Amino acid sequence: GFTSWVVSRGTNTGIRGVKLEWAIPRNIPDRICANNADMVNATTIEAGVRCLCKDGFVGDGFAKGAGCIKSCIKEGQEAYGKECDRPKHSHKKLVIFAGVLAPIFILVSLFLFLCILKRPVKPGSFQLDQARYNSTLSFRKGCRTRLFSYRELDEATRAFEDSQMLVNDKNGTIHAGILSDGSHIAVQKVQCETERDLIDVLSRIELISSVVHRNLARLVGCCIESGSTLLVVYEYPANGTLEKHLQYSRGQKFVLDWYKRLRIATEIASILAYMQYEIAPPIFHHGLKSSDYVFLDVDFSVKVSGFALLSSGCGDGHNNYENDVYDFGLLLLEIISGTKYTDMPTVALEKIKSGKLEEIVDPSLYYHEQPITRREQIEIVADIATRCLLFGADDKNGMIDVAKGLVHIAKVGNKKGPEFEETFSNSSLLQMISMSPDSIHVP
Numbered sequence: 001g002f003t004s005w006v007v008s009r010g011t012n013t014g015i016r017g018v019k020l021e022w023a024i025p026r027n028i029p030d031r032i033c034a035n036n037a038d039m040v041n042a043t044t045i046e047a048g049v050r051c052l053c054k055d056g057f058v059g060d061g062f063a064k065g066a067g068c069i070k071s072c073i074k075e076g077q078e079a080y081g082k083e084c085d086r087p088k089h090s091h092k093k094l095v096i097f098a099g100v101l102a103p104i105f106i107l108v109s110l111f112l113f114l115c116i117l118k119r120p121v122k123p124g125s126f127q128l129d130q131a132r133y134n135s136t137l138s139f140r141k142g143c144r145t146r147l148f149s150y151r152e153l154d155e156a157t158r159a160f161e162d163s164q165m166l167v168n169d170k171n172g173t174i175h176a177g178i179l180s181d182g183s184h185i186a187v188q189k190v191q192c193e194t195e196r197d198l199i200d201v202l203s204r205i206e207l208i209s210s211v212v213h214r215n216l217a218r219l220v221g222c223c224i225e226s227g228s229t230l231l232v233v234y235e236y237p238a239n240g241t242l243e244k245h246l247q248y249s250r251g252q253k254f255v256l257d258w259y260k261r262l263r264i265a266t267e268i269a270s271i272l273a274y275m276q277y278e279i280a281p282p283i284f285h286h287g288l289k290s291s292d293y294v295f296l297d298v299d300f301s302v303k304v305s306g307f308a309l310l311s312s313g314c315g316d317g318h319n320n321y322e323n324d325v326y327d328f329g330l331l332l333l334e335i336i337s338g339t340k341y342t343d344m345p346t347v348a349l350e351k352i353k354s355g356k357l358e359e360i361v362d363p364s365l366y367y368h369e370q371p372i373t374r375r376e377q378i379e380i381v382a383d384i385a386t387r388c389l390l391f392g393a394d395d396k397n398g399m400i401d402v403a404k405g406l407v408h409i410a411k412v413g414n415k416k417g418p419e420f421e422e423t424f425s426n427s428s429l430l431q432m433i434s435m436s437p438d439s440i441h442v443p
Contacts, residue, residue, distance in 0.1 A: 023048025024062075036068040037061035145209045146221030146233075153177065153187050153223055153231055160187075166241060167292040167306060174292070174306055176236055185220060186236040186295070190309045192228050201230050201309045204283075208307060211279060215271035217295055217305035234305045239298055242291035246338045246362070258365055258374055260300050261335050262410055265381065267302035268294060268331065269403035272324055275307075276399055283307060284320040289327035291334055322392035325399055329388025336382055338362035345389055352382050377409055 023042035024032055026049045033039050033051035037059075042048035051061030057068035058080070072084035156177030157164050167174040172189045179185060192198045202224075209219040223231035239245070242264060245256045268288070275283040286308035287293065295303040333341045333348050337360045341348045351360045357379060361367040367375060384405055 021045065021050075023050050025049075031063045033061055034059070034063045034065070034067035145205065145219060148221050148223040148231070148233060150223055150225045150231070152179065153233065155180070156185060157187055160189075167290075169287060169290075170308075172306075172309075174234075183220075184236040184238065186217070186234045186305055188232040188234065188306055188309075190230045190232060192230060198230075204307070204309045205230075205232060207279075207281075208283060211275070211283070213271055213274055215267045215302045215304060216275075217303040230309075232309065234295075235303065237295045237297040237303055239296040239300065242294035242296055242302075242335075245296060246291055246334065255364060258370065258378065261365075262377065262381065262406070264294070264296070264300065264302055265332060265335050266403065266406040266410055268304060269328065269399060269406050271302065271304050272328060273399040273403040276321065276324070282320070284324050285327070286320075286323060287327065288324065289330040290340060291331060294331075321398060325388050325392050325402065328399065328402065329385045332381060332385035332388065333360075336361060336378060336385065338364065349386060349389060352386055357382055380409055381406070 021042060021044045023045040026047050032049065036057045037051045037053050038061075039049050040052050042050050051063075051065075053059050053061045053068040056071060058071045059066045059068040061068055069081050070084045072079050074083060154160065156179050157175040158177075160173075160175050164175040164177060165173060166176055166186060167188075172191065174186050174188045177185050177187055190201050192201055205219065205222055208216075217234040217236075220233045220235055222233060248255060272285060272288070275285075285293070285304070285306070287306065288304065293304060293306040295305060297303060330341060330345060333339075333345060337348065339360075339362075348360050351357060358367045361378060365378075367378065370378070384402060388402065
């Protein structure tokens with residue numbers, strides 16, 4: 001149906017209009033209005049009805065038409081349907097939440113910080129720091145060795161990565177490295193737990209750095225910037241460690257022949273004897289049971305490193321000599337066999353005692369192809385190793401006697417004897433040995 005209307009604007013003019021309305025008969029059986037809509041009577045059609053959406057909804061209101069959808073105002077704009085169901089002002093709520101939480105976090109952090117400040121200091125920690133400061137300060141003033149920065153050594157050893165590690169035992173770890181000037185070094189880490197440890201290490205560094213011997217790896221310097229760990233820097237010859245050459249020799253013929261091995265063993269014994277008998281106070285290695293600590297120069301001359309810098313855990317008096325002699329016996333077995341017997345020397349000793357020495361001799365030495373004099377040398381050195389392991393530093397088997405025995409073997413049984421003896425010209429100890437053949441203890 002429709003209606004007409006007029007809006008008067010004066011006596012002579014006005015606006016006319018027509019309003020069109022449609023409706024549905026009230027008595028139809030089907031559902032007429034959609035959800036959220038009310039049924040209303042049509043204004044111009046008799047017995048007709050229309051559907052009107054409730055407040056908050058828009059649409060035609062009819063069940064078979066557009067129905068009614070939710071309507072709202074969101075952030076200043078009209079929105080419909082699902083847009084109205086989303087949380088309002090979520091960003092503002094987040095900002096408000098953060099603003100409330102931040103002061104709480106600050107207060108809690110401040111409280112924890114105050115608790116830490118009030119916590120009792122661990123006994124001895126301040127004293128150790130103070131002792132470290134005093135000791136290192138006096139050490140810096142009187143130090144005759146080079147003082148490295150931690151950064152220098154960290155870069156030289158590639159941050160002390162495992163691939164650079166040469167040794168890892170009770171005397172500390174040793175890592176190989178290259179300084180910025182191209183110098184090859186070995187860096188020993190020494191852990192100091194107490195004031196006494198610190199003083200011991202600093203004094204031993206000074207003592208060892210003052211020793212000059214051709215078979216002692218030169219102590220280049222140290223680093224005292226790395227907390228409770230002191231870093232001791234040795235020269236690292238281009239030929240690497242004895243262990244590397246012993247391992248490489250296995251399966252290869254005469255890579256490290258017997259002459260070189262005998263010379264190496266004698267030089268090691270000479271430096272140990274020198275450090276024990278000609279240095280005051282004597283210096284003991286406390287750990288030379290492995291070829292890791294023995295560096296080799298380009299001419300295969302020995303450079304021993306890694307001396308124990310802490311007195312803790314080391315024996316006193318007679319035990320110092322005995323420990324070094326026993327460890328040297330293990331090293332002699334490794335030189336003969338090319339295999340470490342650190343944990344199970346009894347296996348090798350049983351072979352030697354039962355006359356089966358050839359079963360433990362390094363295959364690369366080709367024991368049965370050696371001349372009889374060379375085989376006798378190997379047997380005598382094996383006997384010295386046995387004495388070192390069984391008797392330690394008794395009256396007839398101190399390190400000086402071991403050195404005498406090895407020098408005697410080289411002089412008597414090696415055609416290169418004069419050249420061999422020449423290598424010890426800088427050692428007054430071995431000059432004395434050479435001049436006193438009657439005093440040599442022959443196994």
